[in-house]
Amino acid sequence: MEYDVVIVGGGPAGLSAAIRLKQQDAGIRVCVLEKGSEIGAHILSGAVVDPRALDELIPDWRERDCPLAAVPVTDNRHWFLTKNGKFSVPHWLTPGWMHNKGTYTGSLGNLCRWLAAQAEELGVEIFPGFAAAEMLYDEHGAVRGVATGDMGVGRDGQPKDDYQPGMELHARYTLFAEGARGHLTKQVIAHHALDAASQPQVYGLGLKELWDIAPHKHQPGLVIHTQGWPLSDAYGGGFLYHQADGQVALGFVVGLGYRNPHLSPFGEFQRWKQHPEIRRCLEGGKRISYGARVINEGGWQSVPKLTFPGGALVGCAAGFVNVPRIKGSHTAMKSGMLAAEAAAAALSAGRGGDALDGYEAALRSSWVAKELRMVRNVQPLIARFGAILGTALAGVEMWMRTLGMGLPYTLAHHSDRGLSRKDAARPITYPAPDGVISFDRLSSVFVSNTNHEEDQPVHLHLADPALPIDRNLPLYGEPARLYCPAGVYEVTGQEEGDPRFVINPQNCLHCKTCDIKDPAANITWVTPEGGGGPNYPNM
Amino acid sequence: MKILVPVKRVIDYNAKPRLKPDGSGVDLSNVKMSLNPFDEIAVEEAVRLKEKGVAAEVIVLSVGPAKAVEVLRTALAMGADRAIHVQSDEAVEPLAVAKILKAVAGEEQPGLIILGKQAIDDDCNQTGQMLAGLMGRPQGTFASQVVVDGDSVLVTREIDGGLETVKLALPAIVTTDLRLNEPRYASLPNIMKAKSKPLATRTPADLGVDVTPRLATVKVAEPPVRGAGIKVADADALAAKLKDMGVA
CATH class of the missing domain: 3.30.9.90 (D-Amino Acid Oxidase; Chain A, domain 2)
Known part of the structure; x- marks a missing residue:
């Protein structure tokens, strides 16, 4: 299917981009793909939302039954x-x-549900339950769209009776709005070396x-x-x-x-x-x-190059969170709007398949950049000097920059990957859940309404299937058991002397921690069958 | 032959129902809603009958609020030809739904009406049977197989202890059980096409049906929380425990 713009991901950035495109020119054909079973199903945020971008996108949002109001x-x-x-x-x-x-404080999922309704009124085609699974490149190496995942494939990789092959969606521009650590975003950043000049x-x-x-x-x-x-x-x-x-x-x-x-x-x-x-x-x-x-949490110094032939990164796919304010929805939305404005201008000039340089320039001179530059050293200061001294230093830093006296330095980040050996680190024991205030993982996953079709290929790929037991277990006690918030990873059979690494992919909340935190980068998160994952209400 | 398939928009089977704090019902605000799974099976069966050349047209119908259109579009994307939305913002009880269906069947004259055996929200399991009674037509409930044979239909029913096959003269009413088929995924192109398929909007009043509730909800309560179990050392201890409880 052919579109002018395909947007991967129906969160605040993707939906703002879709709305802005239609506001610029109602004739632009826009499609939004969303892997969740409905818009909002995979959205999780606090949230306290700064309405700055929403004010720019839909100035009368407070009068239009927007739940955020x-x-x-x-x-x-x-x-x-x-x-x-x-x-x-x-x-x-x-x-x-x-x-x-x-x-305002409210549910970001509900804000997205409302934004989706506004987008559909403007003629945006939104397809929830369809995951973008694969990048499509043209013969010149430009992104020319994405392919949705096959549906109805068994755990063994063989098609089942209800097999439905994925579809190619072609576009003159593809916007990646997958949120933090999107699996296609990760590929596109690597393919075009977009992070070559930025901090990790x-x-x-x-x-x-x-x-x-x-x-x-x-x-x-x-x-x-x-x-x-x-x-x-x-x-x-x-x-x-x-x-x-x-x-x-x-x-x-x-x-x-x-x-x-x-x-x-x-x-x-x-x-x-x-x-x-x-x-x-x-x-x-x-x-x-x-x-x-x-x-x-990387902030301004971790924002990669945003554009590449045929597409751009918007929202948390690029990473516009203001760490001390703990806010990224307003910057995500603004980035989507700026990408949309650049794409609309390019389309009206008959362009397509090239880099949206106008977006990169607009974003880097926007209030998003100004806001993020101001706080760029806060996260690294706290990461280096700890909660008390780091916060104090970050406070001084923020005051200096607020008063226009900031020094022109930017602190670097260290990758999240490394872990100490388990016997070199302080052991931590957590109190047992009381079932009233605190809970275990499985009863928690239960109330996330998470579901995946059981008979489908495992969507958590191990580069080396032996590594969790051969290396991660003796060195680190297999940290996936602990960092995964959904009980996806287990080690069984340790008492019998026959440890096995077990993956329960049906529990997955699509949080992406395992794709980041495995010390050997052994786990790759790919999208499961569309419609799977949590079904968050009011989150 | 036309097939009429009534469908209902219900709380999604993955969502955990939660009571409103005042106990007046289930809180549905921003909870995922979808096509009732048994109705999805009914749509699938009707579409398969059309693909086999047995049926000429599949009409889907839903009684409910404006958002009921969403499940009609899902059914159209699965392969139904057109849809009728009978708009009602109030909850409509099974008897009133059956009366609406009878009125629509009078206009459309379907040869077969295929319904889900029950909706997963209220679990009433009544509409199909009431419709058959009101129309004076034969019914084959809890179907696990449906074979149309000339002017009759063979329905294999899932009953206690086995299967029962009944032969019904058409027009007839069939309600679906879980094992009748596995519904297809709606493909992207079919979802697109569904947006332009015809969808008529009616009201209970213009079909001459009074939907005033006849039932009053006294109370809605969550199931009691199950107490924690205990572990016993061995089979003797288990037997002793059961004896103490008076069950063995």
């Missing part, structure tokens, strides 16, 4: 947690742009739950961020947002640059909920949903 942020708190207590960080310590003025991308793993809490504890518009306890071998922190309908969204982000192989981001999250200040809010409530997704 329901809860403006009215009270913003920042806590530094100790084991049993907390210090509140006063507002005057941080620059004004850190205070969440004018922001680094990531955090975000875990989130949605709770109904006791009505008398609910204060819509209150948002809380925490640092400190329980993390000591990693940087990161928690969030707790009082949203609409008596619900609280809470979660925890752990930087994946940690070196201790005994660390479990899932375990840290569950432990964090037991802190008296967090537990107090949850007691008497009920958990409704759970999910996990990696987030880009």
Whole structure:
């Protein structure tokens, strides 16, 4: 099938690009592919959203039943947690742009559902349940679209009765809006060496739950961020947002640059909920949903070259998260809009299959660039100097740049891959879940509504199938068991002296941690059959 | 011969139903909804009968709110020819749905009406049977095989302890069980084509059907939480436990 623009991924960046294209020229044929069973099914975010890009895209969004308008942020708190207590960080310590003025808290998935409805009204064709599985190149090496995955293939790779071959979607421009660590984005970055001049991308793993809490504890518009306890071998922190309908969204982000192989981001999250200040809010409530997704933390110095012949990267596929503000939706949306404007201009000039240089230039001189340059050293300072000293240094850094006194230096990143040997690292034991406030992985995956067709090829590829047992187990205790937030990876038979590495792909939340954190880069995440994965409601 | 396939938009089978805090029903806000799986099997069977040349046209119908159009488009993408949306924003009970179907069947004169045996949201398992009663036509429920033979249809039914085959004179009503077929995936080109297939919008009123509920929901409650199990050391301990509980 032929389109002017194919967009891979129906998140904030992809949908904003689609809407902007149609706003520029209603005649442009635009198609959005989404691997989730519906728009929003795979979207996971806090979220506190800065509406700057939305104001530019759809200025009257507040009057158009946009669910984000329901809860403006009215009270913003920042806590530094100790084991049993907390210090509140006063507002005057941080620059004004850190205070969440004018922001909204709500479900990013629901914002995407709303954006999809706006896009469809404009004539965008949206295909949920179809995963872009393969890149298509023309004879000159330009991207000419993508192919969707085959449906109805058995675990053995053979077609089943309901086999439905994938489709080629051709486009003059293809926008990759897959979010952090997209599997096609990864290929396209490698193919065109887009990251040759940028720092390596680094990531955090975000875990989130949605709770109904006791009505008398609910204060819509209150948002809380925490640092400190329980993390000591990693940087990161928690969030707790009082949203609409008596619900609280809470979660925890752990930087994946940690070196201790005994660390479990899932375990840290569950432990964090037991802190008296967090537990107090949850007691008497009920958990409704759970999910996990990696987030880009590299910031401006990790943004790769954005364009290549026939396409461009938008949103978290490129990585526009503002780390200290913990926000990337507004920058993602803006990048999609800028790519759309460049693509519309190119199409009207009769171009196609070339690089959208106009997008690269526009993005690098936009408010996205300005905002990200300001905070570019925050993540590396905290990664290097730890939560207390690093945060203090980052605070000084942010003030200096806010006041126009920043020094012209940019700190580098270290890759997330490395781990210490297991006997050289501090052992960590996590408390058993109580089933009331804290839970185990499997009961958590259950409330993510995750499902994959069982009889299909395993979508987690091992370059060397023997490596998990031969190398990862003796050296690191096979860290996949711990970093995976969904219980996909297990080692069985250790007591019998016959250890086996077991993959449960049907549990996969599509968070991409394994593709990042395996010390030997042995695991490659590819897209399973379209429609599989979590079905997040209101996340 | 025309085949009429009524379909319902229901909570997706992967979604975990959650009660509204006030206990008035299941919270469906932003929960994934989809075509009732048994209805999907019914659409598949009708489309296969058309592909075999047995049927000339497959009409799908849904009673429900504006978003019911989504499941009609899914059915059209699977191969149905046209759709009828009977719009109602209120929940419609099985008897009222059966009356609507009878009215539409009067207009369309289908030779076969294939329904899912039940919807996975309310599990009523009533509409097909009520429709057969209202129309005075034969019914073959819980079908695992459907063979049209001239002016009759052979329906293999899944019953306790085995299979039963009934021969029904057409027009007839068939309700589908799980093993009748495996529904196909809708392909991208067919999803595109489905967008331009005809879709008529009706209302219960213009079909002369009163959909006022006859049932009052007293209470909706979650199933009781299962207590934790215990481990016993061996078979003797198990037998002793069962004796204590008075079951052995």
